[in-house]
Amino acid sequence: MEYFNPGAPFHYTSAWNPTRVHPVSGLVRPHRGEDWAAPAGTPIPAAGAGKVVYKGVMNGYGNVVVLEHANGAEIVHTLYAHMRSASPLAMGAAVAKGGTVGPCGNTGIGTGAHLHFEVLRNGTKGHPNLAQGHATVNPRGFDISNLTHPDNATAAAPAATPATTPAAAASTQKMSFQYPIRKHGGSQFEDAEELYKALEGETAGHYLLGSNHFWHGGIHITNASAPQCIRDEPVRCMADGVVVAYRLNKNYLTSDFEPAKGLQYSTSFCLVRHEYESPANEKSEGVKTNKLVFFSLYMHVLPYELYTAEEEKAPRVVAVVNGGWPARTHHKDDPQSTVVENIPSGVEFEILKEQPTADGKYNFAQGKILKGKIGELKKDDVVWFATEENGQPIKNSKNKERLKTVLPPERKVPGYWKGMVEATITAPRGLKVRGAPSGDKAGEQVAPDQVLCTGSTIRFDSDKIKWLLVDGKKYPMAECTFVPSAGTGLKGKGVLPATFWCSVDDVGSGAVIKRKSTIPTVFDSVVVCNSAIKAGEPIGYLGLYETPADDKGNISKKHQVHIEIFSSDEKLEEYLKNPAALVEGKKYLKLKKGQVLAAKGGTDQAPVFTPQEPGLPADTLVPVDRPTIIKDSAGKEWVRAIFQSDGKPQTGFIEKEKQEIICQHDWEKLGFKVIKESNAIADGFLDPDDMPAFFKELYARIDAKGTQDNEVTSAELQSALRDPEIRSEWSKLIAYHPTEWQAKSTEPKWERLKKLMKDSPELLKHEQERIDKLVFWDEMAGAMQIPLPSQIYHFHPIEFIGNFKAKGPVAHAGLFTVADGKAAIKVIYEKYGKEMAVIIERMYRDETGHFESGQYAHCGTGGMEAFGQPPYYGWDSSIFEANPEYTPTGTWSAFENKGMSGQGGNAQITDKKKVFVVLPSVIAGMEYKAAYIKRHNGQWARWHSTDTNVQAVYKKHIEAIRARFVEALEKGE
Numbered sequence: 001m002e003y004f005n006p007g008a009p010f011h012y013t014s015a016w017n018p019t020r021v022h023p024v025s026g027l028v029r030p031h032r033g034e035d036w037a038a039p040a041g042t043p044i045p046a047a048g049a050g051k052v053v054y055k056g057v058m059n060g061y062g063n064v065v066v067l068e069h070a071n072g073a074e075i076v077h078t079l080y081a082h083m084r085s086a087s088p089l090a091m092g093a094a095v096a097k098g099g100t101v102g103p104c105g106n107t108g109i110g111t112g113a114h115l116h117f118e119v120l121r122n123g124t125k126g127h128p129n130l131a132q133g134h135a136t137v138n139p140r141g142f143d144i145s146n147l148t149h150p151d152n153a154t155a156a157a158p159a160a161t162p163a164t165t166p167a168a169a170a171s172t173q174k175m176s177f178q179y180p181i182r183k184h185g186g187s188q189f190e191d192a193e194e195l196y197k198a199l200e201g202e203t204a205g206h207y208l209l210g211s212n213h214f215w216h217g218g219i220h221i222t223n224a225s226a227p228q229c230i231r232d233e234p235v236r237c238m239a240d241g242v243v244v245a246y247r248l249n250k251n252y253l254t255s256d257f258e259p260a261k262g263l264q265y266s267t268s269f270c271l272v273r274h275e276y277e278s279p280a281n282e283k284s285e286g287v288k289t290n291k292l293v294f295f296s297l298y299m300h301v302l303p304y305e306l307y308t309a310e311e312e313k314a315p316r317v318v319a320v321v322n323g324g325w326p327a328r329t330h331h332k333d334d335p336q337s338t339v340v341e342n343i344p345s346g347v348e349f350e351i352l353k354e355q356p357t358a359d360g361k362y363n364f365a366q367g368k369i370l371k372g373k374i375g376e377l378k379k380d381d382v383v384w385f386a387t388e389e390n391g392q393p394i395k396n397s398k399n400k401e402r403l404k405t406v407l408p409p410e411r412k413v414p415g416y417w418k419g420m421v422e423a424t425i426t427a428p429r430g431l432k433v434r435g436a437p438s439g440d441k442a443g444e445q446v447a448p449d450q451v452l453c454t455g456s457t458i459r460f461d462s463d464k465i466k467w468l469l470v471d472g473k474k475y476p477m478a479e480c481t482f483v484p485s486a487g488t489g490l491k492g493k494g495v496l497p498a499t500f501w502c503s504v505d506d507v508g509s510g511a512v513i514k515r516k517s518t519i520p521t522v523f524d525s526v527v528v529c530n531s532a533i534k535a536g537e538p539i540g541y542l543g544l545y546e547t548p549a550d551d552k553g554n555i556s557k558k559h560q561v562h563i564e565i566f567s568s569d570e571k572l573e574e575y576l577k578n579p580a581a582l583v584e585g586k587k588y589l590k591l592k593k594g595q596v597l598a599a600k601g602g603t604d605q606a607p608v609f610t611p612q613e614p615g616l617p618a619d620t621l622v623p624v625d626r627p628t629i630i631k632d633s634a635g636k637e638w639v640r641a642i643f644q645s646d647g648k649p650q651t652g653f654i655e656k657e658k659q660e661i662i663c664q665h666d667w668e669k670l671g672f673k674v675i676k677e678s679n680a681i682a683d684g685f686l687d688p689d690d691m692p693a694f695f696k697e698l699y700a701r702i703d704a705k706g707t708q709d710n711e712v713t714s715a716e717l718q719s720a721l722r723d724p725e726i727r728s729e730w731s732k733l734i735a736y737h738p739t740e741w742q743a744k745s746t747e748p749k750w751e752r753l754k755k756l757m758k759d760s761p762e763l764l765k766h767e768q769e770r771i772d773k774l775v776f777w778d779e780m781a782g783a784m785q786i787p788l789p790s791q792i793y794h795f796h797p798i799e800f801i802g803n804f805k806a807k808g809p810v811a812h813a814g815l816f817t818v819a820d821g822k823a824a825i826k827v828i829y830e831k832y833g834k835e836m837a838v839i840i841e842r843m844y845r846d847e848t849g850h851f852e853s854g855q856y857a858h859c860g861t862g863g864m865e866a867f868g869q870p871p872y873y874g875w876d877s878s879i880f881e882a883n884p885e886y887t888p889t890g891t892w893s894a895f896e897n898k899g900m901s902g903q904g905g906n907a908q909i910t911d912k913k914k915v916f917v918v919l920p921s922v923i924a925g926m927e928y929k930a931a932y933i934k935r936h937n938g939q940w941a942r943w944h945s946t947d948t949n950v951q952a953v954y955k956k957h958i959e960a961i962r963a964r965f966v967e968a969l970e971k972g973e
Contacts, residue, residue: 002145004047004078004117010036010104013114016138032136033079033118040084040113042104046095047078047117048147054128055087059817061116062107062852063087066128067095069147074121076147077128081116082108094149109854125150151428175276176535177239177804180298180563180797181221184228185973190823192802193724199798200722201225204714205562207796208735214753217740217794218297218564223542230559234412234538238296238565238801241274243416243531245780249303250523252544253773257766259553266543267524267774269299270416272533276804278665281580290580290665293569296797297741299562299774301540304520307411316351317370317406318387320344322396327374327383331366333358340375340383346971347372348406352382363388371972379972412538416531418463419520422483423504425456427512430491434477434501442468442477443501448494452502456488458513460504463521478504526779548763565795566739572793576672576734582665589641590660590669591620597641597652604869606633609653618725619671628871628889629656640871642887642920651887664803671729674793676736701726731796742777742790745769816860816922821851824922825965832930834966839940840929841963858892859918861925863943866891866915873917879931886924888917 014020014035046067054066058081065087069076080087084105095101106113118136120129129135179189189195204210205220223230252264278290323345330337349367356363365387369379377383386394393401425431433450435443452458460478467474479501482489490496506513542559549556569575591597594615602608607630620643628640630653637656662669702712702720712720721727743749745768757764777790821844829837844851847862856862868874871887880887892915919925933940941951941958 002143004119004139004142004144006036006038006045006115006117009042010038010115013037016136016140032134033081033116034139035114035116037112037114038104040103040105042113043100044080044083044102044104044115045098046101047119047144048097049149050078050095050147051149051151052087052089052091052093052095052101053077053126054130055089055091057818058108058130060109060857062110063102063105065089065101066130067101068123068125068128068150070150070152071121071146071148075123075125075150077120077123078147079116079118079120079128079130081118082106082110082114084113097147107852109852109857175240175274177801178236178535179801179805180235180238180539180561181226181229182233182236184232186233190819191805192798195798195802196721196727199225200718203718205560206714206717206721207731208733209712209714209717215735215737215740217566217735217737218299218562219797220560220562221542222558222560224558226542227559229542229561231411231541232409234414234541235298235301235561235563237272237533237535237537237539238797239272239274239276239535239804241272241296241533243529243533244271244273244295245526245528245776246270246416247526247776248417248520248523251303251305253524255766255769257548258762260548260555263546263548263555265545265547265770266300266303267776268301268303268540268543269297269776270301270414270539271298271780272296278580278582279584281582284580286581287579290575290578290582292567292572292575294565294567294795297562297564297566298539299564299741300543300545300560302411302543304523306543307413317408318349318351318365318367318403319406320347320349320372320402321404322398322400322402323347324396325386325394325402327377327385328364329383331355331357331364331384332362332386337384340377343374343383343385344372347374349385354387361390362386369972373970373972411541413518414538414540415515415518416529416533417518417520418522418527418529419461419518420459421462421504421515421519422457422459422517423506423513423515425452425454425458425512426514428454430454431456431502431512433490433496436479436501437466437468437477440467440469440474442470442475446494446497446500448492450494450496450500451491452482452496453488453491457483457485457516458502458504459483461521462518465504475503476505477501480504526776528780548766551760551763563797565797565800566792567795568789568792572734573674576667576674578663578665578667578669580665583663585664587624587661587663588670589622589624589639589654590662591616591622591641591643591654592660593617593619595654597654598638600630600638600653600871602633604871607638608632609638612652621670624661628887630871640887667803670803671732672734673732674734674736677738677791702730728799731799733796735794736791737794738790739777739792741775744775745771816857818851820860820922821848821856822965824926826969827923828926828930829966829969834970836930836933837966837969838963839933839958840926841965842958842961843929843940843943844926845961845963846958855892855916859916859925860922861917861919861928864917864919864925864928866917875917875928876932879928883924883927886920886927889920890918891915892918 012034014031016034017031020029020031048067048069050067050069052065053068054064056064058064061079061081063083063086064079064081065083066077066079069078080101082105083102084107085103087102089095089101104113104115110116117139119139119142120134121137121142123129179192179195181195182188183198189198199219199221201224202220202222203224205218205222206216207219208216210216221229221235226233229235247267247269249266249268252266254262254264257263272295274294274296276290276292276294280288282288320343323343325343326339327341327343328337328339347369348371349365350370352366352368354363354365363386364384366382366384368382369377371379374381374383387403388394394403395401430451430453433446433452435446437443458480459482460480462478465476465478468477479499481499482496503512505511506515540561542561544557545560546555546557548554596611596613596615598609599612600607600609609632620641622641622643624639629637630640631637638653639656639659640651640653642651664670699712700710702716703710721730738749745753750768750771753767754764757767825837825841825844828840844856844862847853848856853862864875866873872880873888873891875888919928929940929943932943936942941955944954945951
């Protein structure tokens with residue numbers, strides 16, 4: 001047998017061990033690989049021939065690259081961690097045995113430069129299992145001699161799938177969830193709070209309350225809050241599931257309302273069915289798992305012809321590639337025009353309008369900054385600048401063009417559309433050409449053993465795919481035609497038939513083709529289907545929706561998507577009670593309305609806790625992933641609670657024995673409540689006098705923040721929902737109510753609409769026509785695979801997904817990440833300005849190994865050792881008392897790195913572990929530094945030493961560090 005050995009100068013330092021004591025944390029944790037020490041920068045060799053299937057940064061691992069190999073019929077992944085920099089290899093790149101995958105280093109958590117090497121067996125092709133706690137084998141028992149490139153191996157056959165069986169959702173243990181939109185640039189929102197903040201600009205389309213007090217079962221996301229979703233970023237599927245129905249408009253539908261004509265709108269939608277099953281609780285005496293069937297709906301998405309048309313013409317965008325010419329406040333000919341500053345390279349503009357100078361020498365453009373800064377001007381600010389001189393593109397002194405046009409990105413086409421598909425054959429050994437099927441059996445291979453080469457293009461109708469038997473297993477197959485292209489076609493002899501049959505499997509490890517494009521064959525009517533879809537896959541883009549603004553012909557227009565989460569699961573109310581009694585995931589301390597908390601007095605050595613009236617004004621949830629527990633003089637334990645009340649941070653203590661801890665699976669205890677509309681043909685009008693008491697109270701609180709006229713308007717709701725406490729209650733209401741997508745305009749539920757618009761008959765007619773075009777419920781007979789009545793349970797989509805995505809100790813391991821540091825620097829930058837942000841980022845980078853040290857991962861900061869008693873461990877109590885939400889949560893011990901200790905800093909302790917303060921967040925540590933710097937009149941080097949000579953050395957060291965996060969913020973990134 002041949003075992004992995006990277007060769008000299010590597011030397012073996014640590015073995016695979018499921019119960020190793022971690023050298024940095026001191027905790028007993030599995031060591032899933034083996035370590036080989038070597039000087040930083042030493043090339044790391046590949047264990048065998050393979051290809052790159054992952055490269056990136058992982059918590060604790062630092063820079064990682066993962067190779068995929070075939071081991072006979074088995075897929076094996078090898079992992080190489082702690083590299084000094086990212087692997088130079090591209091995703092999908094082929095690697096020979098012994099080929100360099102990257103440089104040895106010490107990124108992540110470690111004690112010196114070394115390679116951490118892992119072997120993951122029985123993998124899935126293209127999808128290495130890198131989840132926390134992933135299974136590995138001991139490299140000392142694994143023979144690497146048979147590892148080959150995975151695409152040269154025999155492809156595993158696809159799993160059998162009966163033709164009548166709907167495509168299954170992903171494994172319930174691994175079901176993924178994502179928010180429906182992403183930020184500019186494609187990054188995901190960190191949590192529900194960040195997404196709620198982005199949606200604060202929405203003036204209508206709120207959950208539960210629509211226009212004219214009519215019922216609204218979802219939320220609207222428009223160009224007001226997500227302009228990136230018009231073209232750049234698609235609306236995305238929120239969870240793994242199956243598309244059961246969709247409607248795709250060929251182009252916008254139009255409606256007329258005199259004097260406005262041709263008002264455009266979209267009735268395109270996608271409906272996805274999801275089956276959730278929680279992790280099992282084997283200790284439960286009753287059911288072992290919680291189960292829920294739910295649906296997600298995405299309405300008003302972009303019509304088909306708009307994916308490639310130059311509709312709503314995308315604004316011209318230009319990028320500065322050779323800067324150095326002036327930006328102006330006004331057009332050059334305008335008497336008010338003054339020079340702002342020279343435009344630097346890297347800035348991007350959206351061109352708003354263009355105008356030549358009076359003498360005809362220059363063409364000037366008015367541009368809105370999309371990226372970068374010009375002096376103090378930043379994103380969304382507007383300037384004028386020259387784009388042409390004497391009819392030619394503006395150039396610099398070296399005759400190089402200053403601007404280049406940024407082409408709009410191609411829109412991503414959804415994969416669930418049915419139609420004519422063009423696909424590329426990806427099977428390593430090509431694809432068998434078959435004759436027509438006989439019944440449910442696939443046809444025989446066309447003589448003489450015809451096989452289409454890898455890379456060949458085929459065309460087929462996705463609506464005519466059949467599941468056919470080959471050697472007792474069923475495969476998706478279709479009648480195809482060949483699309484000629486260079487270097488492709490039949491492998492051997494023979495003449496390819498004009499039409500033929502072959503496998504068209506494009507999912508999972510058995511995929512033999514990759515779809516390139518789909519030309520839909522059905523438009524403007526509901527298509528019932530059964531297409532698997534993953535969380536994060538494209539659904540579509542915001543569609544244009546024009547409505548009459550008044551009776552004078554003015555038009556209100558916006559790009560929007562209507563999003564819903566709903567369920568008809570008869571056991572939903574039982575699901576909310578956590579029947580499997582799960583206790584994992586995000587945990588909360590639940591404080592009840594009226595509960596009296598205690599204040600801490602006395603001393604740190606002998607604390608005294610005194611009840612403080614009045615009680616809490618409302619039920620309160622306090623995250624407790626890292627609870628702080630303090631003992632009083634009698635030995636009784638008290639748990640600290642930090643929370644928001646009336647928009648202000650509050651702190652108090654509760655006896656540990658009286659605390660109630662709940663988790664993210666306790667939906668009902670988290671505050672999710674069902675409101676029931678008993679009338680199955682309810683008109684959808686929300687009457688606050690005919691509602692459950694708790695809803696009436698919440699409604700009144702929203703009204704009290706507005707006009708106090710017992711009527712909540714969209715504007716009042718928009719304002720009230722900026723209050724996290726009110727928003728939390730509102731968004732946790734689950735409305736059992738008739739869907740708005742079933743009843744046509746002639747049905748009784750719309751009688752109130754007729755009364756409201758009795759004085760505007762033309763507008764009423766316009767709205768009725770749209771209603772009839774939008775509804776789709778009754779067109780989906782049999783599409784749901786479960787009964788779907790008109791009355792269903794509606795959830796707020798963001799709150800629903802946010803609870804599933806709640807980060808718990810298993811997913812996050814309580815470790816702070818580079819992303820946490822970047823987010824905190826943004827807060828400091830916006831609050832204190834560039835100079836303070838640069839100083840703090842440099843200090844953090846110095847103390848935390850650029851946000852990747854073990855101390856930072858566990859503590860959220862660097863350089864804060866504990867030298868006193870809790871809760872402040874010797875640090876300035878006044879700062880924490882002024883900001884109780886920043887109070888330390890405990891301590892963590894480890895051997896200290898050398899750092900600046902040899903240059904006048906705190907003396908390094910080498911014979912025992914040093915105790916460091918653990919903070920609740922990265923921003924807590926940064927705010928502490930900011931307060932310290934301000935207190936000492938900007939003398940930030942005092943943080944390191946009070947000796948002025950030592951400070952000089954420290955300042956020189958710190959000022960040489962790049963503040964990369966601030967640099968990105970300055971560029972508008």
